[in-house]
Amino acid sequence: MRLRYKPWARELIANHRDLALNEDDLDSLPSFEYLELGCGCGEFLIKKAQANPNKNYLGVEINYIAFAIAVKKLVSEEVIPHNIHFINADANKLFAKIKPGSLQAVYLNFNDPWPKKKHHKRRLTYPSRLQLYFDLLKVGGKVIYKSDNDVYFNDSCRYFKEFNKFHLIINENYVKLDEGDVMSEYEQKFRKLNQPIHQIIGIKEQDN
Ligand SMILES: C[S@@+](CC[C@H](N)C(=O)[O-])C[C@H]1O[C@@H](n2cnc3c(N)ncnc32)[C@H](O)[C@@H]1O
Incomplete structure (x- = not known):
């Protein structure tokens, strides 16, 4: 996916560090049971999280711009769902950080x-x-x-x-x-x- 540079991205991410994670957060991940690998601009997971407020979602995306767009979509929602996080990381670095037998869906x-x-x-x-x-x-x-x-x-x-x-x-x-x-x-x-x-x-x- 080729995405253009977003001048607003760094500030937006810095202002929403509670839900916009990065590789530094791999050792202190929030709890989640639903994981999307390569979540792109986030629409799938945001809709799932809105429809299922009692379930916790994590989307991992390696491309910083796609990740920033996902975070922007999330924080632009009228009611921001608090059961979802996005992490800007390589999915391959995430697997070892997840407890075996803990996920409901990938x-x-x-x-x-x-x-x-x-x-x-x-x-x-x-x-x-x-x-x-x-x-x-x-x-x-x-x-x-x-x-x-x-x-x-x-x-x-x-x-x-x-x-x-x-x-x-x-x-x-x-x-x-x-x-x-x-x-x-x-x-x-x-x-x-x-x-x-x-x-x-x-x-x-x-x-x-
Ligand atoms: C073709 S896009 C699909 C995006 C989204 N899942 C959708 O269906 O609209 C694939 C996405 O996977 C991401 N990706 C590829 N390798 C990845 C990796 N190792 N870790 C995390 N994300 C990755 C790419 O950056 C890209 O945003």
């Missing part, structure tokens, strides 16, 4: 497909990542993946099947939103272009 919305074979290990559905999510989730917790990219989706189906620990629900053409689901910025964009959306839900049904 959201993977339209993450980078990393098309070159030599980069496939960076995909957020790569089997080594699935093991991480499995360990971090509670029993009954879910990984919920959505993508517009056919190749990435097909490869991800294979990764999930080979991993073989999640109960899988696969929707090749995810048309009507599941109850409680909301759309991220990218999902809205792709739906407007009539591009099919693919969804994989992996449910952790037992401890190993």
Whole structure:
């Protein structure tokens, strides 16, 4: 995602350090059970947090500008939800800071497909990542993946099947939103272009 420099970003973040976290905060994270990796400009998670005031959400985003836009959206809400934090960090640095068995959901919305074979290990559905999510989730917790990219989706189906620990629900053409689901910025964009959306839900049904 190419985003233009935002001259207001530094001051906005400095003024909202209670909900706009950075890598210095990795050792003192607020409690959360719902995690979005690569949350972009934050719309998905803000809508989820507004709809579920008793649940706690964390969105991690490596791009400072996208993170700043997410924080700006959040603090521009008429009623700012207090059950959500954004952290400007590399998701890979976050995993070790999360208590195993503590998450209800890991959201993977339209993450980078990393098309070159030599980069496939960076995909957020790569089997080594699935093991991480499995360990971090509670029993009954879910990984919920959505993508517009056919190749990435097909490869991800294979990764999930080979991993073989999640109960899988696969929707090749995810048309009507599941109850409680909301759309991220990218999902809205792709739906407007009539591009099919693919969804994989992996449910952790037992401890190993
Ligand atoms: C294609 S965008 C999708 C944004 C949003 N999830 C949506 O659906 O609208 C992918 C996002 O993941 C972020 N990202 C990529 N690698 C990341 C990492 N290692 N840690 C955190 N964020 C990452 C990118 O900066 C980008 O904002």
